[in-house]
Amino acid sequence: MVGIVVVSHSRQLADGVAELAEQMTQGKCPIAVAGGIDDPANPIGTDPVAVMSAIETVADDSGVLVLMDLGSALLSAEMALELIDPDLASKVELCAAPIVEGTMAATVAAASGLPLSAVKAEAMGALAAKLKHLGVEDEAAGPAASQAACSDALTFEWTVLNPHGLHARPAAAIVGALAGFEADLTLECKGERANAKSLNALAVLGVRKGDHIVLSAAGAQAQDAIAAFAALARDGFGEDVNAPVEAAETEEQTAPAPSAVEGAIVGVAASDGIVSAPAAFFTVKMPEVPARAFTSAGEETRRLSDTIATVAETMRAQSAAAKAAKDKAKAEIFAAHEAMLTDPDLQPKLLAAVEGGAIAERAWMEVMTALKAQYEAAESAYMRERAMDVLDITRQVMLALTGEEDAGVDIAPNTILFAEDLSPSDTARLNKDTVLGICLQGGGKTSHSAIIARAMGIPAIVRATGCLSEVTPGQTVTLDGFEGLLWTAPSDEKAGELEARRTAWIKERDETLTRALEPAITLDGVHYPVQANIGGFADVEKALASGAEGVGLLRTEFLFQARAELPDEDSQYQEYKRIAAAFGDQPITIRTLDVGGDKPLASYPMAEEENPFLGHRGVRMCLSDPALFKTQIRALIRAASEQPNIQMMVPMIANVRELKAVKALVADCRTELGLPEEQAPMQVGIMIEVPSAVLDAEALAAEADFFSIGTNDLTQYVMAADRGNPQVAELVDYNEPAVLTAIRMTCEAGKKAGIPVSMCGEMAGDTKVTETLLKAGLSKLSASPSLLPSLKAKLRTLSVA
Structure with missing residues (x-):
């Protein structure tokens, strides 16, 4: 009897399909x-060895039919056929x-x-009954239909405005x-076509x-894809298309060679400022392919896949951390690196190299070296600079593959760093x-390292x-980031001029x-x-230097994340007190633990949820575990008794x-500590993030000491649009009338x-809406420290009255 093998990225999906099929055939x-x-x-992925084992389990002279879900499942199945006995294959x-349907x-x-x-x-004919029932039998998959689909493909045209x-x-x-x-x-430009799901191809x-x-x-989802792309294009593909161009490619390509300057090395200005200091040198080393x-x-292949997944997860975490810190430049760069690393076009190239007999490290270097060469050969100077990003990614994966330690950038303090180039990381x-x-x-x-330096x-x-070659370690030099000059031997007159300009810049x-203070x-x-x-x-x-x-x-959350055990009451108390003391008598608003299914903790396992943003998170989770919540509340009360x-x-x-349940726990903790409110005053306020809180704001205001509007969550809940989902990104806009009404x-x-x-x-740090917020009735604003001077x-x- 013919055996059936089901290959899926998900074990649960594969088991479920098999269970249904077994019930149908007893x-x-x-x-x-x-x-x-x-x-x-x-756990998500496919394993060629597992596919091979499954085939061998059900094989007999009648043969085996293998059904796969998508992507690497096909590649794993093909590889399995090369691993098993040729007669069986x-x-x-x-x-x-x-x-x-096919398995059934x-x-x-x-x-x-x-x-x-x-x-x-x-x-192959399994969809026929469903298609006929739905009245779309003419769309049945087949060679002719596929050709028709291609000739009848939906299209969207756009003129790129990005600098x-x-x-x-x-x-x-x-x-x-x-x-x-x-x-x-597929994206087409000037007769060339590229897979629109491949970052490197694009x-x-x-x-x-x-x-x-x-x-x-x-x-099947062509129309939806077109709509998503159109919305993204109209939004500048995530960039401000009207922002000043930092360095036009045409200028870089056509500018004459810089003239020699006596006493200085001529370069290109990348980040403003003048500084004099000793030189320190840094060299990036690529790990060797092991013998x-x-x-x-x-x-x-498994070694490569596992390592790439691990490095991609690190990049994802780096992007999330930068985004949380409102460092948009770093967040976008790390996100781009992750997309470059997980590009679907890399997988078949790596697989081909491995099948040719290359070990994982050799296959990785061969494929990425070829990709780097593609970037270096680009017509655009801007794209040629992305070759350093490829090198950065290549090195990170090689470090992980070989197990070598990343020495990082370790130089003496108060020096000027010299290097051939620096990776963004x-x-x-x-x-x-x-x-x-x-x-x-x-x-x-316009390299990412220059962007981060700025x-x-x-x-x-x-x-x-x-x-x-012309500067030695420890030699004192003056770097002029305004003019793009490195002075190694300025005349006395030039040295005086540089010092005067440096003094003016610092002033x-x-x-x-x-002024920010x-x-x-x-x-x-x-x-x-x-x-x-x-x-x-x-x-x-x-924060203090920015005028907070x-x-x-x-x-x-910083006290709870990346640790195996939950922080105890005393460690929390000490940290809250330390931070509050740094601000003197200025108010310190401390948000209680805000985690849930979308923000898990290693020290506090939580069940996965189908929709974590609407699930067991924030105060809901804390109220369900009074011991956890009271530990934090007690720490806050103790800190407030001193600060x-x-x-x-x-x-x-x-x-x-x-x-009211939160306030009852606060009262319980006060009793346990013997710290009544008159002895340890501490206001208790709430974040307004949920539409129900807006609609019942008057009743909540009677119980709360203050309100603080969290526009990130409030916007996604008011608009019913996940702020992490690019397909609905245009809806997650705090300028929407409904969101502004909720604020008012x-x-x-x-x-x-x-x-x-x-x-x-x-929204609080967006100066384009500051006047709107003040007129709505806000009494104070809180934003990322870097935004405070401009705010x-x-x-x-402004004049609000």
Whole structure:
């Protein structure tokens, strides 16, 4: 009897399909599954060895039919055929039928004793009944239909407005928006075509500003894919298309060679500033391909897949951390690196290299070296600079494959860093208090390392030819990031001029910071406190230097994350007290633990939820575990008894009942500690993030000491649109009338009850809407420290009365 094998990325899916098939045939048909991979942390995937084992389990002279879900399942099945005995492989057929319907039809046919060819034919026709019932039988899959689908593909045309075209970051946005659609998607530009789900293919396509592009879509979700792409295009593919171009490619390509300057090495200005300091050198080392024996195609492929998945997860975490810190530049770069690393076009190339006998490390280097060469050969100077991103990714995976330690960037303090080039990941790890300047012999003004240097405020020049040979370690030099010059032997007159310019630059910078330290008072004389959102003590110094008048949001998750055990009461108390003390008598708003299914903790396992944003998160989770919650509340009360500037803020409150339950726990903790309110005053406020809290704001205001609007969550809940889903990104906009109405309603309820209403969401730092927020009735704003100077400057230009 013909055996059936079900191959899926998910073990649960494979088992479920097999269970249904066995029920239909009463177990008469031999069926085996190869689902998922043996990795509890990352169980989704396929394993060629598991597929081979499944085939051998159900094989006999009648043959085996293998059905697969998608992507690497097909590759794993093909590899399994190369691993098994050739005689057995000749009796195995891979089937393109849909995995559920195909398996049902195939098992019934096999149980009836039909030969392999007939079983496969039954599987391929499995959709016929459904198509006929739905009246779409003419759309049945087949060669002719496929050709028709291609000729009748939906298209969307667009003229690219992005200053640097579709470089890595816009390409990553496209891949993120389109990857989930069941459709064949192709982007065409100037006669060249690329897979629209492949970041590398898009990037190498070399689309520039002004180029006309056409997206073609065919398949079940073609229309939805077109709509998502159109929305993304109109939003500039995630970029501000009107932003000033930092370095036009045409200028870089056509600019004459810089003239020699006596006493200086000529480069390209990349980040403003003037600094004098000793030189320190840094060299990036790529791990060597180890001299080890080839194991098997399956083992080498699994090694590659597991390592890539691990590195991609690290990049994802880096992007999320940068996004949480409001560091948009780093967040976008790490996200682009992740998309580049997980590009679907890499997998078949790696598989081909392994099948050719290359060990995992050799296969990786061969494929990535070829990809780097593609970027280096691009017509666009901007795209050529992305070759360093490929090198960065290549090195990170090689470090993981070989187990070598990453030395990182370790240089003496108060020096200027010299290197051939710096990877974005190395640049991101720099300490700006240690590295006073950066001088690169390679690189470019629009390279990701230069972008990060500017974001960090580190003066930098690139393309400083000869800087590595003409400068010696420890030699004192002066780097002029305004002019792109590295002075090694300036005349006395030039040295005096440089020092005067440096003094003027520092004075202007310090005046800007000093101005930020002053209160923000509007033209009509109203003082609006501007506070900082911080994620731990490490952010305190930057917040104070940026002019924060207290903390509008202290995220306490930093105490709970990345640790095996929950923090005890005393460690929390000590940390809250330490942060509050740093701000003197300025108010410190400490948000209680805000985690849930979407933000898991290693120290506190939580069940997975189908919709975590609407699930057991925030105060809901805390109230369900009074011991956990009371530990934090007791720590807050104890800290407030010594630092009366502390106030407690509760996230995700949906109704008055929840707030009263929190206040009852606070009362219990006070009794346990012997610290009544008059002895340890601590206001208890809530975040307004849930629509029900807006609609019941007046009742909540009667119980709360203050409101703080969290616009990130409030926007997604009001608009019923997941802010992490690119397909509905256009809906997650705090400028939507419904969101603005919710803000006004909250402010009105707070004013009526006589309690202050602040805002600590992303919207609070957006100076384009500051006037709107003040007129709505907000009494203070809290944002990322880096945004406070500009926010205060904006407030000083407004008249709200």
